Amino acid sequence: MRIGEVAHRSGVSPRALRYYEEQGLLTSSRTSAGQRTYPESAVERVQLIQQFFAAGLPSRSIVQLLPCVDSGASTPEVFAMLEAERARITAAMDALAAARDALDHMIDIAHHPTPEHCPALREPAGADEGFARAG
CATH class of the missing domain: 1.10.1660.10 (Multidrug-efflux Transporter Regulator; Chain: A; Domain 2)
Structure with a gap:
């Protein structure tokens, strides 16, 4: 055909x-x-x-x-190769899960910014400590 x-x-x-x-x-x-x-x-x-x-x-x-x-x-070598491929896939899955968890953390920070994680929420650079703040 x-x-x-x-x-x-x-x-x-x-x-x-x-x-x-x-x-x-x-x-x-x-x-x-x-x-x-x-x-x-x-x-x-x-x-x-x-x-x-x-x-x-x-x-x-x-x-x-x-x-x-x-x-x-089959042969023992083929079974060993299949086990090695499974280990490779498992390692890739673990790496993807770690990347997903890191991304989830970044998303959480974006939804709930704090001065620790967001420079825009910190004291302005060069702010003079001697000036009284309005309040």
């Missing part, structure tokens, strides 16, 4: 399919006119690749996983 049909049936763009090929995630053959053709199984393969991407895996990790999918057997 041609690239447009695979793209339509799998829900990705032809550009994504070409990227998958560049990354070694998908293969096609060429007609005598140079057009890509894919086997029927390509649709399911693309959907699987999409699931891996949705799980946060980069293409370099997916390349390592696909032989296990094809053979139905």
Whole structure:
């Protein structure tokens, strides 16, 4: 089947399919006119690749996983790679949560400014302590 049909049936763009090929995630053959053709199984393969991407895996990790999918057997190295990817995602989530908390703090300060946090609420620069204040 041609690239447009695979793209339509799998829900990705032809550009994504070409990227998958560049990354070694998908293969096609060429007609005598140079057009890509894919086997029927390509649709399911693309959907699987999409699931891996949705799980946060980069293409370099997916390349390592696909032989296990094809053979139905895994290795300790693959499990270690998956655990490392999970740790990477967890660390990214922790960093995002810290950034969100810092932003929440800034929003709270903006809603409730104090002299400690807002220079505009402090004594004017160069104010002379010797002058009596009106009051």
